[in-house]
Amino acid sequence: MRILYDKQTDTAYLELCGVTDxxxxxxxxxxxxxxEINLDFGPDGELIGLEIQQAMRMLPxxxxxxxHKRRISSRIAPPAVPPPGA
Numbered sequence: 001m002r003i004l005y006d007k008q009t010d011t012a013y014l015e016l017c018g019v020t021d022x023x024x025x026x027x028x029x030x031x032x033x034x035x036e037i038n039l040d041f042g043p044d045g046e047l048i049g050l051e052i053q054q055a056m057r058m059l060p061x062x063x064x065x066x067x068h069k070r071r072i073s074s075r076i077a078p079p080a081v082p083p084p085g086a
Contacts, residue, residue, distance in 0.1 A: 001014060001015060001016055002014075002015040002068065003015075003063065003064075003066070003067040003068065004067060004068045004069075004070050005055065005064050005067035005068070005069055005070075006069075006070065006071055007069065008071070009053070010053065010054055010055050010056050011051060011052065011053050011055055012051070012052045012055035012059055012063075012064060012067060013049055013050070013051050013052075014049060014050045014052070015048070015049050016047060016048055016049055016050070017042075017046070017048055019042040019043075019046070019048045020048075021042060021043060022040040022041060022042060022048060022049070023041060023042060023043045023045075024040075024041050025038050025039065025040050025041070025051075026038065026039045026041065034058070036052075036053040036054065037050060037051065037052050037053070038050070038051040
């Protein structure tokens with residue numbers, strides 16, 4: 001298992017296996033999990049990963065501190081930065 005963390009969007013992704021070809025995503029009910037959790041399934045129907053938004057609130061700080069840092073969610077655009085001199 002590998003844990004990725006995107007500090008900009010406060011999103012963690014738990015990769016459960018080496019399969020990266022997801023065939024479907026199931027969004028869990030935010031009211032039931034007190035946040036947003038998405039389950040990713042591979043072509044064979046096996047659970048391959050979990051995306052956890054609001055990760056700082058939902059996961060231990062030491063887990064996130066040791067996670068691989070990288071951009072995870074493309075659904076949330078990075079903040080707009082005006083060009084220099086604009």
